[in-house]
Amino acid sequence: MKLDGKRVLVTGASSGIGLELARVLAARGAVLAISSRSAERLEQVSEELASAVPGIRKPLPVACDIADEASVRHLIGACVESLGTVDVLINNAGICVYGSVEKTQIADFRALLDVNFLGPVQAMLEILPFMKRQGHGLIVNISSVAAIHGVPYLGAYSASKAALVALSQSMRAELAGSDVRVMLVYPDYTESAIFENETKVGGARRPEGPYAPASDVAEAIVRAIEAEKRDLILGTRGKALAFFDGTAPRLVENAMRKIAVELREEE
Numbered sequence: 586m587k588l589d590g591k592r593v594l595v596t597g598a599s600s601g602i603g604l605e606l607a608r609v610l611a612a613r614g615a616v617l618a619i620s621s622r623s624a625e626r627l628e629q630v631s632e633e634l635a636s637a638v639p640g641i642r643k644p645l646p647v648a649c650d651i652a653d654e655a656s657v658r659h660l661i662g663a664c665v666e667s668l669g670t671v672d673v674l675i676n677n678a679g680i681c682v683y684g685s686v687e688k689t690q691i692a693d694f695r696a697l698l699d700v701n702f703l704g705p706v707q708a709m710l711e712i713l714p715f716m717k718r719q720g721h722g723l724i725v726n727i728s729s730v731a732a733i734h735g736v737p738y739l740g741a742y743s744a745s746k747a748a749l750v751a752l753s754q755s756m757r758a759e760l761a762g763s764d765v766r767v768m769l770v771y772p773d774y775t776e777s778a779i780f781e782n783e784t785k786v787g788g789a790r791r792p793e794g795p796y797a798p799a800s801d802v803a804e805a806i807v808r809a810i811e812a813e814k815r816d817l818i819l820g821t822r823g824k825a826l827a828f829f830d831g832t833a834p835r836l837v838e839n840a841m842r843k844i845a846v847e848l849r850e851e852e
């Protein structure tokens with residue numbers, strides 16, 4: 586797929602992977618809509634992109650709380666109205682909760698599901714009629730390697746990202762025969778603000794890196810879009826996890842148990 590001139594909506598474009606995606610996509614000539622909750626930050630990003638890539642159309646900033654149904658409806662409506670349609674939707678906005686499942690409150694599970702699962706679901710439901718009518722479209726769902734196998738102290742996060750994987754797989758089958766595709770991306774640990782902003786519920790310390798630069802992750806995602814890949818698992822650890830989870834699940838379980846014990850913090 587050539588991205589030059591394609592209309593692309595990136596959610597969570599104010600920082601981290603989403604911001605880097607917007608930068609790479611702008612450089613490829615995509616016509617962008619960028620979204621997050623902060624209108625002020627989005628305006629800055631839009632201006633930065635417009636001046637960094639001479640000749641591109643200034644990205645459309647649309648403030649949206651992805652956890653709010655009306656807000657998501659407004660986001661998709663504004664993109665369709667201003668850009669004409671959306672060729673590529675990148676569901677990237679996301680949050681994290683870190684700590685043991687036992688210490689995680691139901692409210693934390695709900696917040697994760699609202700942002701990491703129901704938000705993308707609603708964006709897809711809103712955009713699908715347009716994509717089907719125009720006869721093409723690509724939805725890129727940013728999941729996580731933590732969805733391949735539940736990771737200790739990321740139980741609620743892993744579950745929210747695994748829900749997105751399962752739904753995407755169902756949609757792929759249902760969309761058979763149309764030219765609307767769903768791509769899944771599984772990033773490994775990536776440098777971003779997600780770790781500062783996450784809710785820490787306790788019970789464990791965070792593992793030390795390595796963390797991939799968000800710009801490398803964004804470049805890999807854009808290349809995978811161009812190559813029309815179905816799935817992109819990032820990093821050696823992520824690829825090894827997927828391989829061994831399929832071929833030697835006991836090995837993965839033992840490794841996860843070891844990590845859990847190493848990171849556990851008694852109070």
Ligand SMILES: NC(=O)c1ccc[n+]([C@@H]2O[C@H](COP(=O)([O-])OP(=O)(O)OC[C@H]3O[C@@H](n4cnc5c(N)ncnc54)[C@H](OP(=O)(O)O)[C@@H]3O)[C@@H](O)[C@H]2O)c1
Nearest residue numbers: 597599600601602621622650651678679774775777778779
């Ligand atoms: N970093 C990693 O190690 C890693 C690994 C695997 C997967 N991922 C996934 O990659 C995606 C991007 O994460 P990141 O690491 O780049 O994190 P980040 O730097 O914290 O960026 C998260 C983005 O989501 C937006 N966002 C958060 N809550 C939102 C809401 N309720 N409504 C709309 N936008 C919201 C944030 O903007 P506002 O705060 O302005 O709304 C921000 O633009 C997420 O889906 C994350 O789960 C990250």
